[in-house]
Amino acid sequence: MSNNQLKAIVERIEALEDDKAIIAEGIKDIYTEAKSNGFDPKILKQIVALRKKDAAKVAEEKVLLATYMDALGMLADTPLGQAAIERVSRS
Amino acid sequence: MSNNQLKAIVERIEALEDDKAIIAEGIKDIYTEAKSNGFDPKILKQIVALRKKDAAKVAEEKVLLATYMDALGMLADTPLGQAAIERVSRS
Amino acid sequence: MSNNQLKAIVERIEALEDDKAIIAEGIKDIYTEAKSNGFDPKILKQIVALRKKDAAKVAEEKVLLATYMDALGMLADTPLGQAAIERVSRS
Amino acid sequence: MSNNQLKAIVERIEALEDDKAIIAEGIKDIYTEAKSNGFDPKILKQIVALRKKDAAKVAEEKVLLATYMDALGMLADTPLGQAAIERVSRS
DNA sequence: CACTGGAAAATGCCGC
DNA sequence: GCGGCATTTTCCAGTG
Numbered sequence: 418m419s420n421n422q423l424k425a426i427v428e429r430i431e432a433l434e435d436d437k438a439i440i441a442e443g444i445k446d447i448y449t450e451a452k453s454n455g456f457d458p459k460i461l462k463q464i465v466a467l468r469k470k471d472a473a474k475v476a477e478e479k480v481l482l483a484t485y486m487d488a489l490g491m492l493a494d495t496p497l498g499q500a501a502i503e504r505v506s507r508s
Numbered sequence: 509m510s511n512n513q514l515k516a517i518v519e520r521i522e523a524l525e526d527d528k529a530i531i532a533e534g535i536k537d538i539y540t541e542a543k544s545n546g547f548d549p550k551i552l553k554q555i556v557a558l559r560k561k562d563a564a565k566v567a568e569e570k571v572l573l574a575t576y577m578d579a580l581g582m583l584a585d586t587p588l589g590q591a592a593i594e595r596v597s598r599s
Numbered sequence: 600m601s602n603n604q605l606k607a608i609v610e611r612i613e614a615l616e617d618d619k620a621i622i623a624e625g626i627k628d629i630y631t632e633a634k635s636n637g638f639d640p641k642i643l644k645q646i647v648a649l650r651k652k653d654a655a656k657v658a659e660e661k662v663l664l665a666t667y668m669d670a671l672g673m674l675a676d677t678p679l680g681q682a683a684i685e686r687v688s689r690s
Numbered sequence: 691m692s693n694n695q696l697k698a699i700v701e702r703i704e705a706l707e708d709d710k711a712i713i714a715e716g717i718k719d720i721y722t723e724a725k726s727n728g729f730d731p732k733i734l735k736q737i738v739a740l741r742k743k744d745a746a747k748v749a750e751e752k753v754l755l756a757t758y759m760d761a762l763g764m765l766a767d768t769p770l771g772q773a774a775i776e777r778v779s780r781s
Numbered sequence: 782c783a784c785t786g787g788a789a790a791a792t793g794c795c796g797c
Numbered sequence: 798g799c800g801g802c803a804t805t806t807t808c809c810a811g812t813g
Contacts, residue, residue, distance in 0.1 A: 419546075423673060426542045430556055433535045440528045441805095444521055451517045460754050462807090464762070465521055481733050488602040489609065489737070511761040518762065536794090550795080551670045553803085608724045612738055615717045622710045626703055627810090633699045637692075641811085644787085647703055714789090722800090735790085 448458040467475075539549040630640040721731040740748070 419673065422545065423547065426538060426547060426552065427556060427559070430535055430538055430552070431559070433531050433538070434556070434560075437528055437531045437535070440524050440531065444524045444528070447517060447521050447524070454513065456514065456517065456758075457754060459807090460751065460758055461517065461521070463755055464518060464758055464764075465525070467759075468518070468522070468764070469525075478733065481730060482736060485605060485729075485733055485737055488605050491737075491741075514758060514761050547673050548669065551673065555670060557803090604727065605729065608720060608729065608734065609737060609741070612717055612720055612734070613741070615713050615720070616738070616742075619710055619713045619717070622706050622713065626706045626710070629699060629702055629706070636695065638696065638699060643699065643703070646700060647707070648787085650700070650704070651707075732791090 448461060451461055452458050539552060542552055543549050630643060633643055634640050721734065724734055725731050
């Protein structure tokens with residue numbers, strides 16, 4: 418009967434979501450531990466995000482950002498401009 | 509700074525994030541399977557969300573009650589305060 | 600690409616964000632002032648949040664009801680379904 | 691009496707929050723409009739964020755990120771990365 | 782001055 | 798493929 422089936426579905430989902438939450442907790446713990454060892458969690462997150470991101474897409478976004486910034490006269494040879502380009506790879 | 513330490517941190521995070529992604533995939537699969545059995549995924553999601561919300565609500569009910577007790581100290585016996593009291597008794 | 604167009608877009612966004620920041624400042628000021636008059640900002644915030652939540656709840660009550668009606672189509676007449684019906688009448 | 695005072699406070703806050711929400715809406719509209727004119731909203735957001743961000747902080751974060759990446763061997767083989775590092779050390 | 786909680790922004794998923 | 802929505806993630810002010 419559909420009743421038991423529904424119950425089973427909901428419970429399976431909830432079990433997996435619990436697992437997911439536990440893992441997320443674990444990730445958080447690692448960041449906390451890393452922080453207590455002197456690593457900046459924010460930067461660590463940027464590293465992880467960068468490694469995950471597709472390289473081609475990173476390059477493409479860099480070009481686009483550079484184009485926009487150039488249009489605004491922001492790019493030139495300024496450290497700020499360079500930082501902006503780098504920033505794309507982090508986003 | 510220890511390069512190896514940094515490497516270990518990043519890799520541990522990435523491993524856990526992989527696990528998390530796999531579980532998320534599993535959840536998605538359940539919804540898909542449920543759909544093929546005639547259960548509307550959208551409604552299922554709402555049911556799951558509702559149950560989670562309710563669980564959280566029960567857990568924090570005592571906190572909420574305490575807050576209201578405090579608030580009533582500010583409110584004196586005003587209509588707003590009365591409404592608050594009623595709300596607590598309903599939740 | 601039109602440099603002027605881009606410049607205009609960015610400037611319009613920044614102008615609005617300034618406005619938004621000013622308003623946020625004003626809100627903060629009210630909390631500060633209230634605090635100096637003996638109102639606990641934390642509780643005030645909770646009251647405001649609660650009222651907003653309630654407003655949203657009223658607005659979506661019909662949606663929620665519809666969801667439950669749909670869910671009952673999946674559920675047939677099961678205990679879970681019955682509980683759902685009761686929940687709707689309580690909320 | 692404190693009742694009216696509380697009511698006034700809450701209502702002033704809510705009024706300002708409404709204003710804030712309206713402005714936020716306006717910002718979103720601009721992004722939408724810009725997108726329909728061929729501007730990538732994501733990049734636009736990066737531009738706006740960059741302009742807002744304190745320049746010194748940008749530089750500082752950039753150095754830290756470069757350091758971490760270097761430790762992971764991620765940076766060495768990218769000319770852009772090299773240029774970025776050199777640029778920072780000059781600035 | 783680090784921590785927690787809540788607001789804001791960003792991402793990803795779902796439907797058309 | 799795009800827009801809207803929900804979830805997740807990020808940020809920031811308040812607190813001890």
